[in-house]
Amino acid sequence: MSHAMSQHLAEEPVEPSLPISNGKFAMWLFLATEIMFFSAFIGAYIVARIAYGESWPDAHKMHLSAPIGAMNTALLLCSSVSFALGLAAVQQGKQKKGGMFFFVTLVLGLGFVAVKFFLEYMPKYSGYPLNPADPTGPFVSIFPGRVPESFHALGNLWASFYWMTTFFHALHVIGGLYMIAVLWGKCMKGTLTPERSEIAELFGLYWHFVDIVWIFLFPLLYLI
Amino acid sequence: MSESATHGHTMEKTYYKVFFGLLVFTVVTFLVAENFQNKTAKIFAAMTIASVKASLVAMYFMHLKFEGRWKWVLLAPTVVLAIVMICALLPDIAKLGPWKLS
Numbered sequence: 339m340s341h342a343m344s345q346h347l348a349e350e351p352v353e354p355s356l357p358i359s360n361g362k363f364a365m366w367l368f369l370a371t372e373i374m375f376f377s378a379f380i381g382a383y384i385v386a387r388i389a390y391g392e393s394w395p396d397a398h399k400m401h402l403s404a405p406i407g408a409m410n411t412a413l414l415l416c417s418s419v420s421f422a423l424g425l426a427a428v429q430q431g432k433q434k435k436g437g438m439f440f441f442v443t444l445v446l447g448l449g450f451v452a453v454k455f456f457l458e459y460m461p462k463y464s465g466y467p468l469n470p471a472d473p474t475g476p477f478v479s480i481f482p483g484r485v486p487e488s489f490h491a492l493g494n495l496w497a498s499f500y501w502m503t504t505f506f507h508a509l510h511v512i513g514g515l516y517m518i519a520v521l522w523g524k525c526m527k528g529t530l531t532p533e534r535s536e537i538a539e540l541f542g543l544y545w546h547f548v549d550i551v552w553i554f555l556f557p558l559l560y561l562i
Numbered sequence: 563m564s565e566s567a568t569h570g571h572t573m574e575k576t577y578y579k580v581f582f583g584l585l586v587f588t589v590v591t592f593l594v595a596e597n598f599q600n601k602t603a604k605i606f607a608a609m610t611i612a613s614v615k616a617s618l619v620a621m622y623f624m625h626l627k628f629e630g631r632w633k634w635v636l637l638a639p640t641v642v643l644a645i646v647m648i649c650a651l652l653p654d655i656a657k658l659g660p661w662k663l664s
Contacts, residue, residue, distance in 0.1 A: 356632040363636075370640040374647070381648030387605070389654065404592070411588055419581040422623045426573050546623045550616045556588075557608035561595035 365540045369547050372510075376551050379506070383499045383558060395496050397560050402500075403458075407560035410453050411552065417446035418549045421518070425542050428525065428535045436538075437525030440518055443545070447515045454508050503555055510548045517541040580622045587615045 356363055387394055397404060424439030521538050524530040530538060591611045598604040621627040626637075 356635065357630055358632060366636045370636060373640050373644055377644035377647055381644075381651055384605075384648065385651040385654055392601075404595070408588065408592060412585070415581065415584050415588070418619060418623050419577050422577045423574060426577070543624055546619050549623075550619050553615045553619070554609075554612050557591050557595065557612055561591060562601070562604050562608050 359536060361536055361540050362543075365543050369543060372547060376503075376506075376554075379499070379503045380554055380558065383503065386495055386499065387558075387562075390495075402560050404560045406453060406457055407556050410450050411556045413446050413450045413453070414549045414552050417443045417450070418546055420446060421542050421545050424521075425535070425538050428530050428538050429532050431532050433525045433528055433530055436530065437522055440522040440525060444515060444518045444522060447511060447518065447545075451508060451511055451515070454504070454511075458504075500559060503559070507548070507551055507555060510551070514541070514545045514548050517544065576622060580618050583618060584615055587611050587618075 358366075420439050420443040424436045424443060427433075427439060428436035518541065521530065521541060524537075591608055594607045594611065595604060598607060626633050
């Protein structure tokens, strides 16, 4: 290739294949792989649920609390709208307002993780909280000294689905919290200007996707 | 007030409306789960409502409603493949279920 030709190619603007930025294209490709990832879990769960029919244990039998699941749903929905409002504020150049909404999102997301680990995961290993009939402590174990087989990740099919889906989802939430903390920090420093706000839009796509996954997990695991 | 600021305020109102809708649908899911006796109908209803909620989040919070046609190029194959993957697992019900063949 001649020098002139290579110089011409280097100067030629690269037309994007889609009318969106490279960052958004990459994020949507990533989310496409995430859709497949969670579809595999949810699809397998639906199939097993139908296949086992009446013998599949319901949420009450497995000590899953629908109000706790509903509380977590509300926390994620609130965090989603809070993020959307934060992004809108940042795009209008209101970084302080945006930072406040991102902080609220962060707190709500942390609330989700706290409920998941302290009210849901820990009691399944160490007991159930605040039984007034037993004054021995804040957590009252119904399985003292051992992890019940019914809650082992490999103990049975229900437990495997429950742990795999909720744990991977919780990991995604934790990843999202890191992103939101970064955005909050940028707002506090005043570096998340409208011109540089695309990163907030991309992180928002991820956060809302995590919300969508929970929208499906909540009824599947806790209600039906 | 600039055009973008006006648009931002309009979007904020929309976000609140969608959020309210999501909360209402969550309550409806709860009621369906409590009151439906038929398990198949319960699963179908709950998953339909979940799909509507997911669509609302995707359309308004993820702004897919306002994106160009490129969204179909990226998302249609993914969603179709995800549905095909779930459908591909369905024959296993015949082996696992109480009506298993062998």
